[in-house]
Structures are given as structure tokens and as C-alpha cells.
Amino acid sequence: MRRADPQLHQQRRLQILEGAERCFRSKGFHQASMQDIANESGVSMGLLYRYFANKEAIVVSFADSDSAELVSLLAEFAASSSPLELWPGILRRMLKEASEPDYVRITTEVFAEALRNPKLFESLVQSDDTVRRALIDAIKAQQSAGRMVAQLDPIVAADILMGMIDGVGLRACLVRQFKPRAIERHIQDLVRPWFVAPA
Incomplete structure (x- = not known):
């Protein structure tokens, strides 16, 4: 069983947050979807939901x-x-x-x-x-x-x-x-x- 890499976890989290910020700035909070955030962050929907519900x-x-x-x-x-x-x-x-x-x-x-x-x-x-x-x-x-x-x-x-x-x-x-x-x-x-x- 693979052990979680804390550094990678933090990098992924930051990557998603930066993507979400760009998305919110361009589309607004209500118009931005989780799919938009995943696309902007360069991650899959599955990975996005692992970090944020x-x-x-x-x-x-x-x-x-x-x-x-x-x-x-x-x-x-x-x-x-x-x-x-x-x-x-x-x-x-x-x-x-x-x-x-x-x-x-x-x-x-x-x-x-x-x-x-x-x-x-x-x-x-x-x-x-x-x-x-x-x-x-x-x-x-x-x-x-x-x-x-x-x-x-x-x-x-x-x-x-x-x-x-x-x-x-x-x-x-x-x-x-x-x-x-x-x-x-x-x-x-x-x-x-x-x-x-x-x-």
C-alpha cells in the first residue's frame, strides 16, 4: 500500500486553490462550476473531490x-x-x-x-x-x-x-x-x- 506524500498533497491542494481563484475571478463564484475548477486546475474531477467536497x-x-x-x-x-x-x-x-x-x-x-x-x-x-x-x-x-x-x-x-x-x-x-x-x-x-x- 502506497503511503501518502505530504508534499505532493500540499502541492495538489495549492494547485487546485490557485485554479479555483482564477476561475472565480473570470467567471464569478456562482457561475464557476466544479468542472470549471477542475479544468482550470489541470486535475480530474475525482481528484478535485478528494480535496474539496x-x-x-x-x-x-x-x-x-x-x-x-x-x-x-x-x-x-x-x-x-x-x-x-x-x-x-x-x-x-x-x-x-x-x-x-x-x-x-x-x-x-x-x-x-x-x-x-x-x-x-x-x-x-x-x-x-x-x-x-x-x-x-x-x-x-x-x-x-x-x-x-x-x-x-x-x-x-x-x-x-x-x-x-x-x-x-x-x-x-x-x-x-x-x-x-x-x-x-x-x-x-x-x-x-x-x-x-x-x-
Whole structure:
């Protein structure tokens, strides 16, 4: 009996996810079929179903991967002695997809589907809540270290930030001359008073 090759398994999984992303970008979430994803990924339907039961499972994998990356960055931020220096890079990463119209269009389709699909909805809520909790914990850690202002409510701050980022995504879809870097600079200016200036 052949033993599974973990490296090959990961390569195949990544190959399928990359193909699915291309498919979703070109056709949209609803129009892309599992057959389309298999064709775009260069795998058989049988192999595709060995990795993902449906399109929703692919979406959850994307969401979990994104949240894991952000949680890692926020853990680094929480432990940093120079959080104000790290913060611009973290915000840029959080805004990365939000400023891409194709990504926001797909995300909007997925959220609409989630409103009809309780299982998908719960999975997306969990991924979002993972990032939200990591952001709250990071703010609390920096407050305890005296590097962010004590009067700041960590929960409200996290919700404001995530709400602004979600809003940026919608504006990127609706405004033709949208300038994400200018928006990023203004968000930086709004958040800077949350930090205690280094002595």
C-alpha cells in the first residue's frame, strides 16, 4: 500500500486553490462550476473531490488561510516593542484584497451565498472572528505594555478598523478612480492617536 506524500498533497491542494481563484475571478463564484475548477486546475474531477467536497469548502479554505496569515501578523504586533512601526505593514496587508475590485466582487457573491447557506455562513463568521479576537488581544497586549492608550476600548477599536476595511472594499468596487493608498494614509492618521508616542 502506497503511503501518502505530504508534499505532493500540499502541492495538489495549492494547485487546485490557485485554479479555483482564477476561475472565480473570470467567471464569478456562482457561475464557476466544479468542472470549471477542475479544468482550470489541470486535475480530474475525482481528484478535485478528494480535496474539496464543493465550492463552499474551497472558499472556507481561502478564508482560513487569510485569517491564519493575519493572526500571525497580529501576534507579531502584540509582542513588538515598536508597534507603531509595524502597524503600517499590517494595515496594508489587511487592505490588500479590499482594494482589488475582482476580490471584492467575489467576496460579495460569497457573502450573499452565505446568507442562504448556514454552514458556509458559520464558517466565514468563525474565520472573521478569529481575526477580530487576535486584533482585540493585540491591542490589549500593547495597552498593558503602555504602548497604546489605556482609554481605548479594544473591542470598539477592532470593530472600527475592520468596518473601515470592509467599507474600503465596497468603495473600490463602486468608485472608478479609487485610490487605496490615499485611503490607507488617512486610516493611518486616524489610528495614530491610539498609540503612545515613544519616549
